[in-house]
Amino acid sequence: MPSLTHLLLLFLACAPPAAAQDPGRAADAPSTAAPRYVAYELVVDGPEPPSAALREGLDLARWQADDEMTLDLLERLARDALPQARDIAAIEGFYDAAIEIEVDRAVSPIVVRVRVEPGPRTRVGTVALDVDGPASRDIPLGTSAIAETRERFALQPGDPFRQADWIAAKDGAVRRMRRSPYAAARITASEARVDPARAQADLSIAIDSGPLFRFGAISVQGTRRYAPSLVENFSTIRRGEPHDEDAIDAYVRRLSASGYFSSVQASIDADAPDPEDATVRVAVIEAPTHRLQGSISFSTDTRYGGRLSYTNVDVDGAGLQMRLDARLEDKEQLAGATFTRPPTARGWIDRFTLGARRTDYQNSVQTTAGIGVERRGVDERHHPIFAASYYYDREAPQGAQATSTRALYVEAGYVLRRADDLLSPTRGYMVEARAGGGVPGASTEGFGRATVKSIAWYPVGRMTGLTFRAEAGGVFGAARENVPSILLFRTGGDTTVRGYAFESLGVSLGDAVVGGRYYALASAEAVRWINDLWGIAAFVDVGDAADSLGSLEPAVGVGLGARIATPIGPFRLDLAYGEETRKWRLHFSVGLAF
Numbered sequence: 310m311p312s313l314t315h316l317l318l319l320f321l322a323c324a325p326p327a328a329a330q331d332p333g334r335a336a337d338a339p340s341t342a343a344p345r346y347v348a349y350e351l352v353v354d355g356p357e358p359p360s361a362a363l364r365e366g367l368d369l370a371r372w373q374a375d376d377e378m379t380l381d382l383l384e385r386l387a388r389d390a391l392p393q394a395r396d397i398a399a400i401e402g403f404y405d406a407a408i409e410i411e412v413d414r415a416v417s418p419i420v421v422r423v424r425v426e427p428g429p430r431t432r433v434g435t436v437a438l439d440v441d442g443p444a445s446r447d448i449p450l451g452t453s454a455i456a457e458t459r460e461r462f463a464l465q466p467g468d469p470f471r472q473a474d475w476i477a478a479k480d481g482a483v484r485r486m487r488r489s490p491y492a493a494a495r496i497t498a499s500e501a502r503v504d505p506a507r508a509q510a511d512l513s514i515a516i517d518s519g520p521l522f523r524f525g526a527i528s529v530q531g532t533r534r535y536a537p538s539l540v541e542n543f544s545t546i547r548r549g550e551p552h553d554e555d556a557i558d559a560y561v562r563r564l565s566a567s568g569y570f571s572s573v574q575a576s577i578d579a580d581a582p583d584p585e586d587a588t589v590r591v592a593v594i595e596a597p598t599h600r601l602q603g604s605i606s607f608s609t610d611t612r613y614g615g616r617l618s619y620t621n622v623d624v625d626g627a628g629l630q631m632r633l634d635a636r637l638e639d640k641e642q643l644a645g646a647t648f649t650r651p652p653t654a655r656g657w658i659d660r661f662t663l664g665a666r667r668t669d670y671q672n673s674v675q676t677t678a679g680i681g682v683e684r685r686g687v688d689e690r691h692h693p694i695f696a697a698s699y700y701y702d703r704e705a706p707q708g709a710q711a712t713s714t715r716a717l718y719v720e721a722g723y724v725l726r727r728a729d730d731l732l733s734p735t736r737g738y739m740v741e742a743r744a745g746g747g748v749p750g751a752s753t754e755g756f757g758r759a760t761v762k763s764i765a766w767y768p769v770g771r772m773t774g775l776t777f778r779a780e781a782g783g784v785f786g787a788a789r790e791n792v793p794s795i796l797l798f799r800t801g802g803d804t805t806v807r808g809y810a811f812e813s814l815g816v817s818l819g820d821a822v823v824g825g826r827y828y829a830l831a832s833a834e835a836v837r838w839i840n841d842l843w844g845i846a847a848f849v850d851v852g853d854a855a856d857s858l859g860s861l862e863p864a865v866g867v868g869l870g871a872r873i874a875t876p877i878g879p880f881r882l883d884l885a886y887g888e889e890t891r892k893w894r895l896h897f898s899v900g901l902a903f
Contacts, residue, residue: 346376346377346378346379347378347379347380347383347418347419348378348417348418348419349373349378349383349418349419349420349421350373350418350419350420350421351364351367351369351370351373351421351423352420352421352422352423353422353423353425354422354423354424354425355423355424355425355426355427356425356427358401358402358403358427358430359397359398359401359402359403359406359425359427360425362397362398362400362401363394363397363398363423363425366393366397367390367393367394367397367423368386368389368390368393369386369387369390369421369423372386383412383419383421384412387410387412387421390410390421390423391408391410394406394408394410394423394425395408398425398427399472400471400472400473401471402430402431402432402469402470402471402510403427403428403429403430403431404431404503404505404508405428405429405505405508406425406426406427406428407425407426407428408423408424408425408426409423409424410422410423410424411424428508429508430469430470430508431469431470431503431505431508431509431510432467432468432469432470432508432509432510433464433465433466433467433468433469433470433509433510433512434466434504434507434509434510434511434512435466435511435512436462436464436465436466436512436513437511437512437513437514438458438459438462438482438513438514438516439513439514439515439516440455440458440486440494440515440516440517440518441497441515441516441517441518442491442494442517442518442519442520443491443518443519443520443521444486444489444490444491444494444518444521445518447521450489450490450521450551451489451490451491451518451521453489454485454486454489454490454491454518455486455518457485457489458482458485458486458489458516461481461485462478462481462482463477463478463481463482464478464512470501470503470510472501475501475510475512479496479499479514482496482514482516483495483496483516486516486518487554487579488553488554488555489552489553489554490521490522490523490551490552490553491518491519491520491521491522491552492519492522492552492554492577492579492584492587493519493520493522493579493580493584494516494517494518494519495516495517495519496514496515496516496517497515497516497517498513498514498515499512499513499514499515500512500513500514519584520584521551521552521584521585522551522552522577522579522581522584522585522587523548523549523550523551523552523584523585523586523587524546524547524548524549524550524551524552524556524577524587524589525548525581525583525586525587525588525589526548526586526588526589527540527541527544527546527588527589527591528588528589528590528591529541529591529593530590530591530592530593531592531593531594531595532593532595533595534595534598534623534626535569535595535623535628535651538654539569539628539651539652540564540591540593542651542652542653542654542656542687543560543563543564543567543652543687544560544589545559545560545656545687545688546560546589548586549586552577552587557575557576557577557589559688559689559690560575560591561573561574561575562731563687563689564591564593567651568596568600568620568622568630569593569595569596569622569628569651570593570594570595570596571594571595571596571597572592572593572594573591573592573593573594574591574592574593575589575590575591575592576589576590577589577590578590596622598621598622598623599619599620599621600619600620600622601617601618601619601620602616602617602618602619602620603615603616603617603618604616606638608803608897608898612638612639612640613638613639614636614637614638614639614641615636615637615638616634616635616636616637617634617635618632618633618634618635619632619633620632620633624648627651628650628651629648629649629650629651630647630648630649630650630651631646631647631648632646632647632648632649633645633646634646634647634664640668640669640670640811641666641667641668641669642666642667642668643664643665643666643667644664644665645662645663645664645665645666646662646663646664647660647661647662648660648661648662649661652687656686656687656688657684657685657686657687658684658685658686658687659682659683659684660682660683660684660685661681661682661683662679662680662681662682662683662698663679663680663681664678664679665677665678665679666678666795670799670811670812670813670822671799671810671812671813671815671821671822671823672706672707672708672819672820672821672822673704673705673706673707673794673818673821673822673823674704674705674706675702675703675704675705675794675795676702676703676704676705677700677701677702677703677793677794677795678700678701678702679698679699679700679701679795680698680699681696681697681698681699682696682697682698683695683696683697684696689724689726689731690725690726690727690731691725692723692724692725692726693721693722693723694720694721694722694723694724694743695720695721695722696719696720696721696722696745697717697718697719697720698717698718698720699715699716699717699718699751700714700715700716700718700793700795700796701713701714701715701793702714702715702716702793702794702795704794704823706818706819706820706821706823707819707820707821708818708819708820708821709818709819709820709821712790714752714753714790714791714792714793714794715751715752715753715793716747716748716751716752716753716756716792716793716796717747717748717751717752718745718746718747718748718752718758718793718796719745719746719748720743720744720745720746720758721743721744721745722741722742722743722744723741723742724739724740724741725739725740725741726739727739728766732876732877732878733874733878733879734766735766735768735774736766736767736768737765737766738763738764738765738766739762739763739764739765740761740762740763741760741761741762741763742759742760742761742762743758743759743760743761744757744758744759745757745758745759746758746786747787747792747796753787753791753792754786754787754788754791754792755786755787756784756785756786756787756791756792757784757785757786758782758783758784758785758796759782759783759785760780760781760782760783761780761781761782762779762780763778763779763780764776764777764778764779765777765778769835772837772838772839773835773836773837773838774835774836774838775833775834775835775836776832776833776834776835776836777831777832777833777834778830778831778832778833779830779831779832780828780829780830780831780852781827781828781829781830782798782827782828782829783826783827783828783858784796784797784798784826784827785826789816789823789824789825789826789856792826794823794824797823797824797825797826797854798815798824798825798826798827798828798854799812799813799814799815799822799823799824799825799828799854800812800814800815800828800830800852800853800854801813801814801852801864802896803881803883803896803897803898804898805830805850805852806830806832806850806851806852806864806866807848807850807866807868807883807885807894807896808850808864808865808866808867808868808885808886808887808888808890808892808893808894809864809866809887809889809890809894810894814852814853814854814864815854815855816854816855816856824854825854825855825856825860826855826856826857827854827855827856827857827858827860827861828852828853828854828855828861829852829853829861829863830850830851830852830853830863831850831851831852832848832849832850832851832852833848833849834846834847834848834849835847835848836872838872838874841874842873842874843871843872843873843874844871844872844873844874844879845869845870845871845872846869846870846871846872846881846883847868847869847870848867848868848869848870848883848885849865849866849867850865850866850867850885851863851864851865851866852864864887864888864889865887865888865889866885866886866887866888867885867886867888868883868884868885868886868893869883869884870882870883870884870885870896871883875899877899878899879899880897880898880899881896881897881898881899882895882896882897883895883896883897884896
């Protein structure tokens with residue numbers, strides 16, 4: 310009978326050899342270990358594009374930070390990466406890319422290296438955009454819509470071809486047709502035929518325009534406090550007019566800015582049984598009645614300050630708005646109240662104001678109290694204005710005698726806006742003209758006054774834009790000392806003539822600069838956008854204010870600036886040199902000053 314020693318030796322001889330023990334493992338740990346977790350680093354070598362797309366799109370990139378990665382899984386990801394990388398390169402327009410993948414296990418962490426030689430980038434060859442249906446026979450509404458859709462198609466011959474850009478271009482084309490009277494336009498066929506040997510993509514897209522739509526009745530949903538007529542009266546859409554998405558956008562923007570609503574959506578019913586009388590559906594969510602707002606601010610013109618406002622958008626149960634404002638700044642203090650009625654059925658908005666303001670610019674303290682009434686049109690693109698105000702004004706220049714004036718001032722004006730976007734325009738123009746006068750007997754001295762402002766935008770290619778501005782104004786028939794300072798002119802500052810202090814260009818009186826009876830300014834600016842957010846600008850500003858036309862001696866400011874696109878218009882940071890002062894000044898502002 311075998312002894313116990315013989316049995317033990319036989320067992321050890323038949324057992325498989327033990328794996329080398331990990332020094333950090335306990336001596337009694339089981340001999341069959343779980344799979345070891347590994348760390349690795351993805352390195353992509355090659356030009357841009359498409360290297361950035363590979364760094365983001367490969368599964369190797371998405372799993373790189375996974376703390377449960379195993380060697381087997383890493384090997385599988387590396388095998389799958391080759392066809393995946395070729396697909397990503399093709400999506401970026403490189404259909405003949407040479408790609409190699411290496412896994413270096415001799416280093417820690419393991420390095421997975423992807424080498425890419427993209428070869429020639431595929432570019433757009435021909436573009437065929439065809440529109441069938443009623444639009445192709447409708448002159449000029451249909452043919453104009455087709456021509457604009459073709460002209461603004463996002464991909465043109467010679468452009469780099471990417472799948473994402475191709476999809477966006479198709480979507481943009483059908484959206485543009487739908488913004489025209491053909492609200493039910495749809496894509497019926499599209500093809501991108503790629504020839505890798507020639508690195509060329511020939512594009513074709515077919516669109517069915519569908520019928521012509523005309524505006525019908527407005528259907529309002531969501532109102533509780535307000536009558537539907539309040540919503541309808543903000544509209545300039547006329548029943549029977551051809552559908553125009555720009556008109557709906559303007560309607561939505563008007564309602565959103567009114568203060569009555571926190572959310573607004575509007576669209577024509579593209580499934581209407583009668584396209585010639587299609588309902589415009591408007592859905593609103595009413596805003597809170599009361600709103601209290603406060604802010605602190607800094608401006609290179611007005612320096613430090615704080616503002617507080619209270620708004621009640623329904624004082625009388627019929628939509629009468631009241632806004633109380635208080636402003637306290639280094640150079641300016643203001644208190645005022647504004648009452649605004651909702652638009653009438655004929656499209657007029659009435660506003661009543663009263664308030665007082667004190668400013669201290671250029672060693673001249675100006676204090677003005679006033680009350681006024683204004684009637685303006687609801688359409689901001691065709692904007693008539695009629696106003697009457699009574700001012701009491703006191704001006705105290707340092708080193709000169711203070712003067713007090715009063716005026717009952719009546720005025721009429723018109724604003725014409727023809728721009729692609731009212732907040733951040735790139736193409737078009739705006740013009741504002743006003744004329745009025747101080748009523749004799751109710752004013753210190755009767756006088757006339759007129760101003761004209763204009764601004765135009767002109768795109769040069771897709772990434773560069775030019776802006777031109779010109780303004781002029783004059784007061785006639787009275788001495789400067791007999792006209793309230795609020796109706797005279799000074800210039801200089803962030804939004805007029807950069808390179809000079811705010812309102813520093815005017816009439817020298819004692820140790821101060823006061824307003825003159827005439828002013829004129831002009832500006833030219835070029836902006837080169839680096840991407841959708843950032844741009845750089847170069848500009849020249851010229852302007853002056855004086856007591857007579859012959860005394861105008863335009864001051865010149867030149868400089869460079871940075872631009873940041875924001876939802877409320879461009880943010881500007883400018884460094885400008887004033888030729889008269891021989892000094893550099895920093896300016897910043899935001900939004901469209903017009």
